[in-house]
Amino acid sequence: MDNDSEKIVGLDLGTTKVTCVAAIVNDLGGLEIIGVGNAPSHGMSQGIVYNMELTQESIVKAVAEAQRMAGCSLNNVYVGIAGAHIASSNSHGVIGVRDLENRVISEEDKKRALVAAETVNIPQGRVIIQSIPQAYKVDDVDGILDPLGMVGVRLEVRVHIITAAMNAYQNLTNCVNGANLNICDMILESIASAEAVMHPQEMDMGSVILDIGGGTTDIAIFCDGVIVHSAELAMGGDDITRELAVQLRTSIDSAEAFKVQFGCCLAELLESEQVVEVPSLGGAPQTFDCYDVVGIQEKKVSELLGLIANEIESSGYEKRISSVVVTGGSSQLPGLADLASQILAKPVRLGFPHLEGGLSSMVRDPRYSTAIGLIFQGLQKERDLSTPSREDRSQAGIWQRFRSIFRLV
Ligand SMILES: Nc1ncnc2c1ncn2[C@@H]1O[C@H](COP(=O)(O)OP(=O)(O)OP(=O)(O)O)[C@@H](O)[C@H]1O
Numbered sequence: 001m002d003n004d005s006e007k008i009v010g011l012d013l014g015t016t017k018v019t020c021v022a023a024i025v026n027d028l029g030g031l032e033i034i035g036v037g038n039a040p041s042h043g044m045s046q047g048i049v050y051n052m053e054l055t056q057e058s059i060v061k062a063v064a065e066a067q068r069m070a071g072c073s074l075n076n077v078y079v080g081i082a083g084a085h086i087a088s089s090n091s092h093g094v095i096g097v098r099d100l101e102n103r104v105i106s107e108e109d110k111k112r113a114l115v116a117a118e119t120v121n122i123p124q125g126r127v128i129i130q131s132i133p134q135a136y137k138v139d140d141v142d143g144i145l146d147p148l149g150m151v152g153v154r155l156e157v158r159v160h161i162i163t164a165a166m167n168a169y170q171n172l173t174n175c176v177n178g179a180n181l182n183i184c185d186m187i188l189e190s191i192a193s194a195e196a197v198m199h200p201q202e203m204d205m206g207s208v209i210l211d212i213g214g215g216t217t218d219i220a221i222f223c224d225g226v227i228v229h230s231a232e233l234a235m236g237g238d239d240i241t242r243e244l245a246v247q248l249r250t251s252i253d254s255a256e257a258f259k260v261q262f263g264c265c266l267a268e269l270l271e272s273e274q275v276v277e278v279p280s281l282g283g284a285p286q287t288f289d290c291y292d293v294v295g296i297q298e299k300k301v302s303e304l305l306g307l308i309a310n311e312i313e314s315s316g317y318e319k320r321i322s323s324v325v326v327t328g329g330s331s332q333l334p335g336l337a338d339l340a341s342q343i344l345a346k347p348v349r350l351g352f353p354h355l356e357g358g359l360s361s362m363v364r365d366p367r368y369s370t371a372i373g374l375i376f377q378g379l380q381k382e383r384d385l386s387t388p389s390r391e392d393r394s395q396a397g398i399w400q401r402f403r404s405i406f407r408l409v
Pocket residue numbers: 013014015016017018041046047212213214215216217236237238241256259260261263328329330331332333334366367
């Protein structure tokens with residue numbers, strides 16, 4: 001099988017690892033993972049490329065591994081974008097419906113309304129990555145999800161606009177293209193992760209996704225089924241590792257290995273008083289009181305959760321949020337969900353991407369949430385492209401079916 005149109009590939013360029021996951025839509029209409037590739041991320045951090053050559057090498061390695069597993073070439077990718085250079089805002093656009101005689105709203109009217117919403121003051125040096133319609137208003141009727149075919153004179157759309165720093169965006173694009181890959185689309189990583197791990201009902205009820213990775217924490221708030229706020233914090237699991245390394249006077253590698261194996265950020269979870277052994281910088285063994293070590297992690301995680309709480313509060317949506325879903329590699333730190341629940345004063349659950357069959361068990365890990373979500377988003381976009389007309393649209397529902405079959409319920 002080497003038909004590109006049958007494959008959907010997600011490429012997650014993280015601070016710690018580059019991940020490539022490829023899937024196909026099988027004969028039964030299900031998504032099937034066919035290839036997974038990982039490479040340590042060198043040359044980029046927090047969504048910014050610092051070394052083009054190293055970044056490109058990491059991409060080539062991850063894609064080559066996924067290609068070997070899939071047994072076919074992977075050329076077209078959906079790329080995740082994140083980092084502190086990303087900004088977002090809500091905007092709205094208004095147009096007059098073009099069909100003056102029948103006043104029926106067309107796809108073209110929807111597009112014109114979207115373009116009008118995008119004509120906001122985008123600061124120089126920034127580029128729009130995504131503009132996501134939240135709801136439409138036709139004349140005086142608000143809260144319409146899809147106005148196609150409705151009758152009206154005035155069409156208004158509210159959108160969530162995500163922009164990136166032009167240079168960061170261009171460097172990322174050049175690295176992916178330089179690895180001989182064609183970018184189908186760039187998608188905000190928190191939106192991708194949300195697609196992979198959140199239930200549609202959570203998005204309707206009002207909830208937050210937190211993707212806590214190595215270098216960044218991606219935040220997105222959903223209400224009434226659509227994204228209403230997104231933000232990026234330049235802090236993640238690597239900051240916990242660094243703090244452990246400094247306080248325990250050990251190397252970053254030893255601190256990371258210790259954190260992944262024995263890490264914990266909530267003293268209540270400790271069963272008995274113990275001491276832990278961590279090698280010193282020179283390699284000699286040294287012991288520490290368990291409570292002290294947990295205290296270091298608790299302090300750092302609390303600091304991050306405090307920033308998250310501020311972001312949620314300043315978004316203006318705090319009161320509408322009924323739950324929080326945490327994913328990304330750092331969500332695996334024991335005690336994090338409980339601590340998050342205490343500090344954010346909301347129910348918190350861990351989010352794992354959930355697919356059935358094939359190689360899916362390989363990606364049932366919160367580090368894969370973004371890559372899997374990119375595939376879901378890619379599938380949705382390809383479906384949208386192949387069903388542009390109203391007639392085609394009515395027979396679709398495929399995307400909804402995929403979601404209900406393959407997402408975590
Ligand atoms: N079992 C574990 N316990 C605690 N932390 C973990 C565990 N496994 C991985 N991590 C942490 O998860 C982080 C990496 O997560 P992830 O792979 O989601 O990041 P990334 O996508 O590479 O980076 P980013 O999204 O920030 O650019 C690292 O800081 C790592 O220490």
